[in-house]
Amino acid sequence: MPEISTSIFQELLNPGEKVLWRGKPRQGFVFWRSDIFFIPFSIVWAVLAYLWEFETAVSNVPFQDKFWSIFSLSVAAYILLLRFFVDLAYRYLTFYALTNQRVLIHTGLFKTTLTSLPLADLKEINLDLHKNGRGDIVFGPLDPKAWIYTGGGWPKMGGQTPAPAFEMLKDAEKVYKQILAQQKKAK
Numbered sequence: 643m644p645e646i647s648t649s650i651f652q653e654l655l656n657p658g659e660k661v662l663w664r665g666k667p668r669q670g671f672v673f674w675r676s677d678i679f680f681i682p683f684s685i686v687w688a689v690l691a692y693l694w695e696f697e698t699a700v701s702n703v704p705f706q707d708k709f710w711s712i713f714s715l716s717v718a719a720y721i722l723l724l725r726f727f728v729d730l731a732y733r734y735l736t737f738y739a740l741t742n743q744r745v746l747i748h749t750g751l752f753k754t755t756l757t758s759l760p761l762a763d764l765k766e767i768n769l770d771l772h773k774n775g776r777g778d779i780v781f782g783p784l785d786p787k788a789w790i791y792t793g794g795g796w797p798k799m800g801g802q803t804p805a806p807a808f809e810m811l812k813d814a815e816k817v818y819k820q821i822l823a824q825q826k827k828a829k
Contacts, residue, residue, distance in 0.1 A: 650737050651664070651737070651739045651741075651746055654746065654758075655741065656743060659741045659744070660741060660742050661739050662742060662820065663739065663817060664737065665738045665739075665808070665817065666733070666737055667736055667808075667811070668733070668776060668810035669733060669734060670730070671726055672729065672730075672733070672810070683721070684718075684722045687717070687721055687722070688718040688719070688722040692715070694711075694714070695714045696715065731751055732749065735749060735751050736748070737749075738808045740817070740820060740821055742827070742828070743761060744760050744761060745757075745758075745761065745781060745808075746759075747759075747806055757806045760828075761821070761825040761828040764781055764825060766781075767779065767780070767822065768782075768784045769815065769818040771815060775812070776810055776812055776814060777814030777815065777818075778807050778811070778814065779811065779817060779821065780805050780806075781806045781807060782805025783805060784805075785804055
């Protein structure tokens, strides 16, 4: 795992604020729970798109007549393969930090985003621990349907944005306890 630089968060700290923990989500290629549905769907889409559209896309018809074919094949390529690379890059550029005052989530794939959650204001913190010991710390309610629209390189849809979270942590239970302890001090 690449070294997690404190300089990413250093310039964002308030006076007297200190980084107590920093981390990243699991690196490398990952299969998400939603892939149980999306991998078979993407294979069917790709096969159908290829069968229906490939011949049109490579033919000598004018571009405006090829547009739907090219679009359909592009979507098929994204859902079949490219989304895994988008997810890989997104997690590579995601950094987490716990300070004595806040929880910070820094992401930067298409645009840099910083989520700052004051510990004193957090009303609900949930630990979603997986069988392999990894887990997610969700800063808000757990949405039972979140598995279908999170992770895996899928674009975040309008109102379907899940609560901020530290995702795929190796030491999730330890970090969760550290956050709760720090939250008690912050109140």
